[in-house]
Amino acid sequence: MDHRRRALVRALGAGSTLALAGCGGGSGGDGGVPAGNPGTPNQPTAPDTPTPPSPEPEPPAPPNVRFLHGVASGDPLSTQVILWTRVTPEEDAVVTVTATVATDPAMTAVVAQYQAVASADGDYCVKVDATGLLPGRWYYYQFEVGQQRSPVGRTRTFPESWKATDRARFAVVSCSNFPNGYFSVYKAVADLGDLDFVLHLGDYIYEYGAGEYGDFPERVPDPPHEIVTREDYRRRHAQYKTDEDLQALHQQFPMIAIWDDHESANDSWHGGAENHDPLTEGVWQQRKSAAREVYFEWMPIRPREPGNTDIIYRRFHFGDLLDLTLLDTRLESRDEPLPAAAGSLDPNRNDPDRRLISEAQMDFLLAGLDNARGHWRFIGQQVMFAQLNILEIPGLTPDMKGQLLAVNMDQWDGYTADRDTILKHIEDNRIDNVVVLTGDIHTSWANELYRNPAVLVGDLFARPLAAEFVAPSVTSPGFPDGLAELASVALPVVNPHIRYTELKTHGFILVDVTRGRAQAEFHYVNSIEAYDLRGQINDRLTKVVAVESGSSRIKEDLPLSRPRTLRTALFHPPVEHNQEEVLS
Ligand SMILES: [Fe+2]
Numbered sequence: 071m072d073h074r075r076r077a078l079v080r081a082l083g084a085g086s087t088l089a090l091a092g093c094g095g096g097s098g099g100d101g102g103v104p105a106g107n108p109g110t111p112n113q114p115t116a117p118d119t120p121t122p123p124s125p126e127p128e129p130p131a132p133p134n135v136r137f138l139h140g141v142a143s144g145d146p147l148s149t150q151v152i153l154w155t156r157v158t159p160e161e162d163a164v165v166t167v168t169a170t171v172a173t174d175p176a177m178t179a180v181v182a183q184y185q186a187v188a189s190a191d192g193d194y195c196v197k198v199d200a201t202g203l204l205p206g207r208w209y210y211y212q213f214e215v216g217q218q219r220s221p222v223g224r225t226r227t228f229p230e231s232w233k234a235t236d237r238a239r240f241a242v243v244s245c246s247n248f249p250n251g252y253f254s255v256y257k258a259v260a261d262l263g264d265l266d267f268v269l270h271l272g273d274y275i276y277e278y279g280a281g282e283y284g285d286f287p288e289r290v291p292d293p294p295h296e297i298v299t300r301e302d303y304r305r306r307h308a309q310y311k312t313d314e315d316l317q318a319l320h321q322q323f324p325m326i327a328i329w330d331d332h333e334s335a336n337d338s339w340h341g342g343a344e345n346h347d348p349l350t351e352g353v354w355q356q357r358k359s360a361a362r363e364v365y366f367e368w369m370p371i372r373p374r375e376p377g378n379t380d381i382i383y384r385r386f387h388f389g390d391l392l393d394l395t396l397l398d399t400r401l402e403s404r405d406e407p408l409p410a411a412a413g414s415l416d417p418n419r420n421d422p423d424r425r426l427i428s429e430a431q432m433d434f435l436l437a438g439l440d441n442a443r444g445h446w447r448f449i450g451q452q453v454m455f456a457q458l459n460i461l462e463i464p465g466l467t468p469d470m471k472g473q474l475l476a477v478n479m480d481q482w483d484g485y486t487a488d489r490d491t492i493l494k495h496i497e498d499n500r501i502d503n504v505v506v507l508t509g510d511i512h513t514s515w516a517n518e519l520y521r522n523p524a525v526l527v528g529d530l531f532a533r534p535l536a537a538e539f540v541a542p543s544v545t546s547p548g549f550p551d552g553l554a555e556l557a558s559v560a561l562p563v564v565n566p567h568i569r570y571t572e573l574k575t576h577g578f579i580l581v582d583v584t585r586g587r588a589q590a591e592f593h594y595v596n597s598i599e600a601y602d603l604r605g606q607i608n609d610r611l612t613k614v615v616a617v618e619s620g621s622s623r624i625k626e627d628l629p630l631s632r633p634r635t636l637r638t639a640l641f642h643p644p645v646e647h648n649q650e651e652v653l654s
Contacts, residue, residue, distance in 0.1 A: 131216065132165070132166070132215045132216035132218070133159045133160065133161070133163040133165055133215070134159065134160040134218070135157040135158060135159045135160070135165060135215045135218055136157070136158045136218075137155060137156070137157060137158075137213065137218075137219075137220035137221065138156070138158050138312060139155070139156040139158075139308060139311035139312060139317075140155070140220075140221060140223075140311060140316075140317035140320055140321060141153070141154065141155045141211065141212070141213065141220050141221055141222075141223040141320065141321060142154040142155070142223065142311075142320035142321075142325065142369075142370040143211065143223055143225035143320070143323075143324040143325070143370050144324050144325045144326060144327060144369070144370030144371055144372075145324070145326060145370065145371055145372040145384075145386075146225065146226060146227050146228050146267065146324045146326075146386070147227065147228060147386070148205040148206070148227055148228050148229065148230045148231070148387075149201060149202060149203050149204070149205060149227060150199055150200055150201040150202070150203060150227070151199075151200055151203065151209075151225050151226070151227055151324055152197060152198070152199055152200070152370045152371065152372050153169050153171075153184075153197070153198045153199075153200050153211050153213075153223075153225070153370070154195065154196065154197050154198075154369070154370040155167070155169075155195075155196045155213045155220050156188075156193070156194055156195045156196065156308070156311070156368070157188050157194050157196060157213075157215060158194065159194065162190055163189075164187060164188075164189045165187065165188045165189065165194070165215055166185060166186075166187055166215070167185065167186050167187070167188050167196045167213050167214070167215055168183060168184070168185050168213065168214050168215070169183065169184045169185070169186065169196070169198045169200065169211060169212070169213050170182075170183050170211065170212050170213075170214065171183070171184075171200055171203065171209050171210070171211045172209065172210050172211070172212075173207070173208075173209060173210070174210060175210045175222055175224070177210060177212050177222060181203070181209070182200065182202055182203070184198045184200055186198050192367055193304045193308075193364070193367050193368070195367040195368055196213060197367075197370070199372060203227050204227065205227050205228070205229055205230045205233065206226075206227060206228065206229035206230070206233065206235075206389070207226060207227055208224065208225070208226045209224070209225055209226065209227070210222050210223065210224055210225075211223050211224075211225060221317075221321060222321070223320065223321045223322075224321065224322055224323070225323070225324045226266065226267075226324060228266075228386065228387065228388050228389065229388060229389035229391075230387075230389065231387035231389065231390060231443040231444070232390060232443070233389045233390060234389065234390055235388060235389025235390055235391040236391065236584060236585060237391070237582070237583065237584050237634065238266050238388045238389075238391055238392055238581075238582075238583045239264060239265050239266055239580065239581070239582050239583070239631070239633075239634070240265055240266050240267045240268065240269055240580075240581050241259045241262065241265055241268045241269065241323075241578050241579065241580055241581070242268075242269045242271060242450075242507050242509075242539070242541040242578060242579040242581060243255060243256070243259065243268060243269070243270050243271070243509075243541060243544055243578045244270065244271040244272055244273055244330070244509025244510060244541050244543060244544070245272075245273040245330075245509060245510065245512050245543035245544055245545070245546040246273065246274060246275075246310075246316075246543070246544035246545055246546070247273070247276045247283060247284050247332075247543075247544075247545050247546040248275075248276065248284070248289050248291055248309065248310055248313070248545075249276075249278075249280070249283070249284030249285060249286050249289045249290065249291050250283075250284035250286060250289075250545035250546055250547065250598065251284075251286050251289070251545045251576075251598030251599050252289075252315065252545075252598050252599070252600075252601060252604050253313050253315040253316050253319075253544055253545065253598075253604075254315070254545075254576070254595040254596075254597060254598045254603065254604040254605055254606070255544040255545070255576055255577055255578050255595050255598070256313075256315040256316050256318070256319040256544060257315040257318060257319075257604045257605030258577075258578065258593065258595055258605045258606070258607055259319055259323075259578055260315065260318040260319040260321075260322045260323075260605075261605050262580070262633075263322070263633070264633040264634055265322075265323050265580075266323075266388065267323055267324045267325065267326055268319060268323045268324070268325045268326070269325075269326050269327075269394070269450055269507065269581075270325055270326070270327040270328070271328060271330065271450055271451070271452060271507065271508065271509030271510070271541060272327075272328055272329050272330025272331075272332075272333065272400075272452050272509050272510065273330045273331070273332045273333070273509065273510065273543075273546065274310070274327060274329070274333060274369070275306050275307060275310050275332065275333055276291075276332040276546075277296055277297045277306070277332055277333075277334070277335050277336070277345065278291065278296055278345075279291065279293075279294055279295040279296040280294040280295075282296065284545070284546075284547075286599070291306065291309065292305055292306065292308075292309040293305050293306070296345075296351075298351050298352065298357055299357075299360060300360040300363065300364060303360055303361050303364035303365075304364050304367070304368070307364060307365075307367075307368035308368070311368065315604060315605075320370070324370070325369075325370060326386060326394065326396065326450070327369050327370075327371055328382055328383075328396045328397070328398060328450065328451070328452070329362075329365055329382065329398070329400065329401070330400060330452040330509060330510050331343065331400050331452075331510075333361055333365050334357065334358055334361035334362070334400070334401060335357070335361075337407055337480055338358070338400050338401060338404075339400065339401075339404040339405060339406050339407060340401060340402060340403055340404055340405075341354065341406065342354045342406065344407075358401060359379075362379040362380065362401065363379050365379070366379045372384075380402070381398070381402065382396065382398050383395075383396055383397050383398045383402070383427075383431050383434060383435075384396055385434075385438055387443050387444060388444065389444070390443060390444060390445060391444055391445055391446065391583060391584075391585065392444040392445065392446040392447075392448055392583055393438060393442050393443060393444035393446070393447050393448065394448045394449075394450055395434075395435055395438045395439075395447070395448070395449050395450070396449075396450045396451070397427060397431065397435065397449065397450070397451035397452070398427070398431065399426050399427055399451055399452045399453055400452060402427065402428055402431060403425050403426070403427055403428035403431065404425065404426050404427075404485075405424050405425050405426070405485070407479050407480050407484055408479045408484050409479070410472060410475035410478070410479050415460075415461070415475070415478075415479075415483075416479070419479065419483065419484045419485065419486055420486045420487065421487065422487045423487070424484075424485050424486075424487055424488075425485065425488060426453075426482065426484075426485035426488045426489075427488060432488065432491060432492075435449070435492065436491075436492070436495050439495065439496065439499075439501050439504065440499065440501070445503060445585055445619065446503045446505060446583055446588055446619075447501070447503055447504045447505070448505050448506075448507060448588075449504065449505070449506045449507065450507045451506065451507070451508060452508065452509055452510045453480060453481040453482060453508065453510050453511075454481040454482065454483075454508050454510070454511055454515065454517075454538070454540055455481075455482045455489065455506045455508060455517070455519060455538050456482075456515070456517035456518075456519055456523075456538050456567060456568065457483060457523055457565070457567070458474070458478050458481070458483055458561075458565060458568075459564045459565050460474045460475055460478060462564040463557070463560045463561065463563070463564055465556055465560055466553075466556065466557070466560065470553050470556070470557075473549075473553070474557070477511060480510075481510075481511075490521060493519065493520075493521045493535050493536070494521065496535045496536060497521065497535055502619070502620055503588070503617075503619060503620070504519075504535070504536035504537075504622070505536065505537050505538070505539065505588050505617065506519065506536060506537070506538040506539070507538075507539055507541070507579075507581070508538060508539070508540040508541065509540070509541050511540065512542065512543035512546045512547060512548040513540065513542060513543075513548045513549060513554075513571065513572065513573045513574070514540060514541065514542045514570070514571060514572040514573070514575075514577070514579075514592050514613075515538070515539070515540035515568060515570065515571050516537070516538070516539055516540075516568075516569045516570040516590065516592075516613075516615045516624050517537065517538040517539075517540070517567055517568050517569065517624075518534035518536075518537060518538075518567045518569060518622060518623065518624055519534055519535050519536040519537060519538055519567070519622065520532065520534055520535060520567055521535070523565070523566075523567035533621070533622070533623075534567070534621075534622040534623055534624075535622060536622050537588075537617045537622045537624055539579055539581070539590040539615070541578060541579045542572065542575060542576055542577040542578065542579075542592065542594065543576055544576060544578075544598075545576060545598050547574075548573050548574035548575070548576075549573040549574055550574075551574070553573075554573035554574040555573075557571070557573055558571050558572070558573055569615065569624045569626065570592075570613060570615055570624075570626065572592065572594070572611065572613065575594040575595075575608075575611060576594065576595055576598050577592060577593050577594035577595055577607075577611075578593055579591065579592055579593075580593060580631075582631035585619060586618060586619055587616045587617065587618045587619060588616060588617055589614060589615070589616035589628065589631055590614070590615050590616065591612065591613075591614050591630060591631065592611075592612065592613040592614075592615075593607050593611075593612055594607065594608050594611040594612070595607060595608065596608045612630070613626075613627075614626075614627060614628045614629070614630055615628070616628050
C-alpha cells in the first residue's frame with residue numbers, strides 16, 4: 071500500500087464521501103468494481119485434511135485507456151464541484167474510473183474518492199459531482215483506471231452565500247473557433263494563476279466544416295464537414311479538447327459555461343437556426359437534442375436533474391459578494407430572429423409577445439435580482455443587451471450598416487419587450503449593482519444601460535440602471551478592417567451610452583470584484599497565428615473600466631487590480647503530458 075492508498079483509507083474511514091456517478095449526468099451507472107470470478111469448481115481433498123481457504127479471485131485487469139482530452143471541473147457550489155474527464159479505451163469496454171480529490175497537487179493529502187462508469191453510451195466521458203467538500207477551498211483532482219492516471223487538475227469550492235467575502239476574480243471568455251487560430255487567449259488566462267473561476271459565455275465550439283469559417287492551415291476542423299449528428303458533435307467536442315491551451319485552462323480553474331448558438335448551429339432559436347436546412351439536414355429538434363446532449367457529456371456542467379439537458383439557466387453564489395445568474399437566450403425559448411431590413415429596423419422587434427427567454431426563465435431572473443444574496447448581481451448571457459443605434463451612424467456605407475443590422479436583430483435589440491421588462495423591473499424596484507456580462511459578437515464593449523438611451527430625447531442624463539461588459543473573442547473574427555476603426559469612432563457619437571469599444575482584437579475580460587467596485591479589465595493577445603507568441607498580452611491595448619457600488623456610471627482608465635496572495639499553490643500543470651506515463 072503506497073502512501074496515497076493509506077491516505078485514502080484514512081479519509082474514507084473518517085467518513086469521507088464515496089460517490090457514484092455516471093457519464094453525462096449527476097448520478098446513475100453502476101460504480102461497483104467488477105466482482106470477478108465468483109468461484110472455482112470443487113476440488114477433491116483428502117479426508118481429515120483441513121480445507122485450505124480458497125484463493126481470493128483475481129479481479130480482471132482494468133482495460134487499457136488513455137486520457138487524451140485532459141481534465142476539467144466546473145459549476146462550483148459551496149461543498150461540491152463537477153469533475154470531468156474522458157477515457158479512450160483500446161477497445162470497447164465498460165470502464166470503472168476513480169476520481170480522487172486531495173488538498174495538494176502531489177495528491178498525497180486525499181480527502182475523498184468517487185467512482186464513475188464510462189462507456190460508449192456516454193462517449194466515454196466521465197462526470198462526477200464531487201460532494202462533501204469544504205466551502206471556499208482549493209482542491210486538486212485526478213482520475214485513474216487501475217494504475218493509469220490522468221493529469222492533475224486544480225479546482226475550488228465557492229464560499230457559502232452567507233459568508234462575508236471581500237473579493238473575487240474571474241475571467242470572461244467566448245467565441246473560440248478552432249480553425250481561426252491558436253487558443254492564445256486561453257493560454258493567457260491559464261497563465262494568470264490567480265482567478266477563482268472562468269466564465270465561458272458560449273461558442274465554445276463551432277459547427278462549420280473545413281473552409282467554411284476560418285482556414286488556419288494547421289487547424290482543420292474534425293470532422294471536416296458541418297456537424298449535424300450526435301456522432302459529429304462528439305467528434306468536434308473531442309477535437310477541441312485536444313487543444314493544449316484549452317486543456318491547460320481547464321486544468322487550472324473551474325469553468326462555468328453556457329452555450330451560445332454555435333454549440334448547435336449559427337443563429338439558433340428554439341425552432342430552427344440560420345445554419346440549419348431541414349431539407350438536407352433533418353429535423354431541427356433532433357439536431358438540437360443531439361447538440362445539447364453532447365454538450366452535457368463533454369462539458370463540466372451540472373444538469374438540473376439527471377438526464378435533463380433542456381435547461382441550462384442557473385445561478386451561483388460567491389459568498390455574500392456576488393450572485394451570478396446565467397441565461398439561455400438561444401435554445402430554450404427564443405423566437406425566430408427578424409431579418410435585417412435594409413435601411414430601417416423592423417418594427418416587429420417591439421412586439422410585446424416576442425420572446426428571447428421564456429416566462430419561467432424571466433421569473434427566475436427577476437426573482438434572483440429581487441432576492442440577491444450577493445452584493446453584486448451579475449448576469450452572464452449570450453447577446454448584447456444595450457441598444458445599438460445604427461442608422462444614424464455617420465460615414466458608414468449601406469453595406470456596413472447592413473452588416474451591423476444583421477448582428478443587431480440577433481441581439482436584445484431584436485426582442486425589446488423582454489429587455490424592457492428587465493430594465494423596468496430594475497428601475498421600479500431600485501435594484502443596485504447589476505452587471506450584465508455578454509459574449510457572442512467577437513468584440514469588446516462597455517455600456518451603460520438605460521431604458522431609452524437615445525441622444526437628446528433619451529434619459530441619458532438620468533441614472534444608468536445597470537452596466538454591461540461584452541467580452542472579445544478567443545479567435546473568432548471581429549469587425550472587418552475599416553469597419554472596425556470607423557465604427558469605433560462613430561458609434562459613441564450616436565450611442566453615448568456606449569463608453570468603450572474595441573472591435574477586432576482577441577482577448578478576454580478579467581473581472582475583479584470588491585464590495586466597492588466591479589472592475590472589467592479588457593486584455594488582448596499579441597497573436598493567434600504564431601505558436602510561440604501564444605499567451606502573450608499586448609499591454610498597449612489593455613483597457614480598464616469599472617462601476618462603483620451604488621452607481622452604474624462607467625468609470626474609465628483606472629489602475630489595474632493587483633493579484634491576490636494566493637490561497638493555494640500556483641499550479642502550472644504540464645501542458646504536454648506524456649501519454650506513455652498514464653499508460654503505465
Ligand atoms: Fe461567436
